[in-house]
Amino acid sequence: IPSAGIVILWSSSDAVFIGLMVWSSGSMVLLLHRHRQRVQCPPETRAAHTILMLVVTFITFYFLNSVLFFYIAAFFDIRLWLIQTSNVLGSCFPTISPFLLLLRDPRTPRFCS
Template sequence: GRHRIGTTQAPQVFLFLLSVSDAIFTGLMVCSSGSMVPLLHRHHQKIQYIHNCKGYHKCSPETRAAHAIVMLVAIFVVFYMLNSILAFDIITLVGSYLWLMYTSHTLASCSPTICLLLLILMDSTVPNFHS
């Protein structure tokens, strides 16, 4: 006979399949973003003489871009993992806890907000009002 998935196993199977696809795509995002850091470093090495002629005393644009990439990916992954843990708790717990759903929604909106603020703070063209 055929093996039927019981009603208690269906959420776990769905959650497992969703987690595997999420892990694959998050890993691809981390790898693609991480591959930009060595590219930016090599580019910085190639054009370093231009920066030396202009008298850059701050971080180069390539270094700032690499830092931004690493920070944005780290923030995304941390908030995504926290949100995934809460989603797992919401699905597997018998009772539907409203505070877990509110916390999950809040975490989901925190990542883009923090990333946007970081990009604004790191942008050298934005006026710095605290100096």
């Protein structure tokens, strides 16, 4: 099946780039952690938590979307609701990430606290 080879090739390149993203984010968190130990400054802790939160959110939505895409491609199941669900999952991170950043910003007014 030629489509299985394409899906595997697509998945392997995605895995490499996801790995690079996790590595770079982990490096940034480690750098901020080392800096915080030397300086004793809480904004670095907040930045490290924000980076980890964004990376985990991105990987979660991306993984769910990839599994759904793999199912659609591998089983040739082209139902409209599957494609629409895949599109929604693909747009979740760009939609949610600004709100996550606003929640982490200490300057954002807290109406319900």
